[in-house]
Amino acid sequence: MKKHLLSAADLSRDDAELVLATAEEMRSLADRPIKKLPALRGRTIVNLFFEDSTRTRISFEAAAKRLSADVINFSAKGSSLSKGESLKDTALTLEAMGADAVVVRHWASGAPHLLAHAGWSKSSVVNAGDGTHEHPTQALLDAFTMWRHLAPSNGGSLDGRRVVIVGDVLHSRVARSNALLLQTLGAEVTLVAPPTLLPYGVDTWGVTTSYDLDAVLPKADVVMMLRVQRERMNAAFFPTVREYSRRYGMDGRRMATLQDHTIVMHPGPMIRGMEITADVADSERSVIVEQVTNGVAVRMAVLYLLLGGSEPAIGGDE
Amino acid sequence: MSLSTPQPAPHGPTDPSADGGRTVLDSEAISRALTRIAHEILERNRGGESLVLLGIPSRGVPLAERIAAKISEVERVHVPVGSLDVTMYRDDLRMRPARTLLPTQIPPGGIDDMTVVLVDDVLYSGRTIRAALDAMNDVGRPRSVQLAVLVDRGHRELPIRADFVGKNLPTSLAETVAVRLEEHDGEDGVSIL
Secondary structure, rough: OEEEEEEHEEEEEEEOOOOOHHHHHHHHHHHHOOOOOOOOOEEEEEEEEEEOOOOHHHHHHHHHOOOOOEEEEEEEEOOOHOOOOOHHHHHHHHHHOOOOOEEEEEOOOEEEOOHHOOOOOOEEEEEEEEEEOOOHHHHHHHHHHHHHHHHHHOOOOOOOOOOEEOOHHHOOOOHHHHHHHHHHHHEEEEEEEHHHOOOOOHHHOOEEOOOOOHHHHOOOOOEOOOOOOEEEEEEEEOOOOOHHHOOOOEOHHHHOOOOOOOOEHHHHOOOOOOOOOOOHHHOOOOOOHHHHHHHHHHHHHHHHHHHOOOOOOOOOOO | OOOOOOOOOOOOOOOOOOOEEEEOOOOHHHHHHHHHHHHHHHHHHHOOEEEEEOOOOOHHHHHHHHHEEEEHHHHHOOOOOOEEOHHOOOOHHOOOOOOOOOOOEEEOOOOOEEEEEEEEEEEEOOOHHHHHHHHOOOOOOHHHEEEEEEEEEEOOOOOOOOOOOEEOOOOOOOOOOEEHHHHOOOOOOOEEE
């Protein structure tokens, strides 16, 4: 039975487009006086966060609450998790509490997969970011944002649209999930980063890579800037911040070379002055705030499609 | 819902002749029924002021649009038309796989203090209408709610009745009523399969 969302690769094109169409309906809820739907009444969703993440957690929490689910937040700090409890015992505890879905963020790549497949619990597992591996709901909200801006003038799809993802690809689960999902949806993905920040095996992802940002910008329909994840860096990947931002940062000069319809995205939290300058982040092209709004709608769509019926409408096997 | 069976089949063009279906309303009959409904709505509400038509997707929406067009022909008033998706309010939501949501579009003026006429193609168990009443509760508070359906096939499971009926169609539970509309299926017609 399909019931988990662990990787962007779990989604077929039909699945992904169903999520986007459902998210569009969920988004219209924001304009109504009562921003609540009864679909998940009586279901329990646990936010299990082994790693700090305010925005993803509150986004999932808002999404679950708007669907009338009961939400339990379980974060590593100040809980049994910091006392050395294993993932297995945590899972058994949640199972005993009757969780219908577990939204998990973990510093270790593959933890959500283990939680889903080890047989410890029967709940649906939604990956909310695991190590440097994947972050499928972020990719869905990014795709949803692109789809809203670019699909209407492109026959209702992202076919052939050029997406440039710039920066710390090596440590970015967002880049990996986006590369998978955007190709499923028909877009062309180019990753731009210094050689030290491109992961081993990137040639198997089916994407184009480049070290030269200025060369790819004029053709881009979407430019997505990634945060430089210094907390995950245990070596010198580039000489200085100044050199990085001169070669790979988005500033006013580079923004001027973009096509008129091109949008600038950032998954947040952004470091102004590092990968993006304030004038770009606050410009008309920037859809960074919109991404946050879309995040709630997309997570509502995912939770509804996984938990709303007798069996899930999307997601990975078993 | 176009195919009214205990387990409604998915929407889609159906060919009644292939299944030996019996046509009960043709294009002209549907048009006449909708014209009569438009007149009855105006009569009941003393003109078209503060009326809103909400169609239940998918086939209720084009029916609502057609009725609104007929009302504006007769009375020269513009009646706002919207759509109201009831998927999430269905009592059988948990019994089947998660279903695709259909568009909900509330006209800009909202529904507060308006007379809302819900429009659907077939009235059967009444459960869709119950869900619609719940869905409307989250959108606003109309002054009153009325119900218009193209076909009433009976077999109600809830205390719900229609105010405006295109055709009362006595059916057995084994039969299926298929409504086809130009906007969805390329042609107009109601048949029993």
